[in-house]
């Protein structure tokens with residue numbers, strides 16, 4: 103009787119598991135020898151290809167970090183450029199293993215399209231105008247044409263902002279970024295609206311960046327982060343903890359410059375756990391014990407990735423601001439490895 107009950111339970115559990123686990127992404131990625139990462143078509147500092155077709159940027163580095171954790175090879179990534187309109191369809195169709203493309207975590211997207219593994223950039227939406235327009239506040243944009251990407255949170259937030267500010271909203275929609283930039287440059291819109299980080303990036307690609315100004319208003323919360331398909335907890339954890347590895351490394355003072363030495367001689371328990379010298383973090387993720395050391399060695403910690411791609415010393419020139427570590431008064435905070 104006892105054993106029959108047990109068998110029934112085991113069969114039930116097997117059935118439930120069979121239904122819920124849709125794809126073993128870690129396994130299929132491993133077999134393929136590369137992961138497929140959906141990135142922006144072109145956004146300076148975040149995702150951009152050089153003349154050889156090699157991608158780099160802040161969002162691209164999330165993909166490279168996961169490739170380092172899984173393959174010990176930051177190059178084992180196939181970059182798949184996706185637009186704001188096709189990013190979620192691409193993720194759901196299985197064409198992408200990760201979507202890492204200035205994508206805002208919202209309830210509806212989480213419920214419908216996939217799991218956000220964390221936040222790699224806390225952003226907010228703003229407006230950019232030509233300096234010589236004389237406009238110095240978004241409240242001066244009543245009934246002015248506003249360039250905005252379709253299928254974005256930008257489109258929705260702008261509508262909210264104009265409604266609550268009692269201003270008339272005149273959106274000019276575009277589905278292609280270069281078209282929008284051209285439209286804005288040629289004066290078809292008085293302002294361009296999207297995430298402020300993207301405005302900073304787009305500004306650098308205009309002929310005379312100094313002739314444009316980002317207005318002071320921040321009209322929304324845009325927590326940007328990588329997304330994976332739903333129903334694959336194992337893969338979700340690999341991507342989530344790769345991001346957490348980079349954040350924890352910065353907090354613990356582990357960088358690409360000292361990771362080897364830290365791995366061999368640090369006696370700090372949290373550093374030893376992060377770098378696979380103690381505990382079973384790698385095993386729990388289905389990865390090599392050195393998974394996080396490899397990420398830091400090949401890609402760097404969160405701060406290094408930030409400074410290299412979008413920090414104050416780059417053309418994008420974004421101060422850390424709220425994207426400082428929590429220990430420095432910012433919002434960047436990763437749960438512990440233990």
Ligand SMILES: N[C@@H](CCC(=O)N[C@@H](CS)C(=O)NCC(=O)O)C(=O)O
Pocket residue numbers: 142143145184185186187204205206251252253254255256276277278279296297300324326
């Ligand atoms: N974070 C926002 C906006 C992201 C977004 O797609 N921004 C624009 C401006 S940078 C863009 O990439 N447009 C190009 C395109 O539509 O492919 C979202 O997740 O909806």
